[in-house]
Amino acid sequence: MKIAVSAQGNQPTSALDPRLGRARFLLLYDTEAKTWLGVENAQNEHAAHGQGGGVKAAGKLRGLGADALISGHVCERAFAVLAAAGLKMYRAGSVPAEEAVALWQRGQLTELTPSNEG
Secondary structure, three states: OEEEEEEOOOOOOOEEOOEOOOOOEEEEEEOOOOEEEEEEOHHHHOOOOOOOHHHHHHHHHHHHOOOEEEEOEOOHHHHHHHHHOOOEEEEOOOOEHHHHHHHHHOOOOEEOOHHHHO
16 A cells, blocks of 8 residues: 655655645555655646646646655545546645554544545
């Protein structure tokens, strides 16, 4: 399974970025291989609110084969793209990416749904 985390840097120790669309990086953790991959999301970093950064990031996550996402917030349009692709989404606070994944593995993160994210 591949777990994506919106992050401020490209390392597992990087802080989670609460904004999927404007996160500097998307980190992908492979639970089977126990490896991390950092992917730049810089083209979206300075996107203005409502300019499609979240949808672009969602498309990138689909292309990377992510099964789930951990972030702080997912806009309505990106949420729809990810949900249609079958990705589960979870909310985490200001923690390093590796800690967010550990919390997910222990079942301690809230799954995002249309009712609690909108």
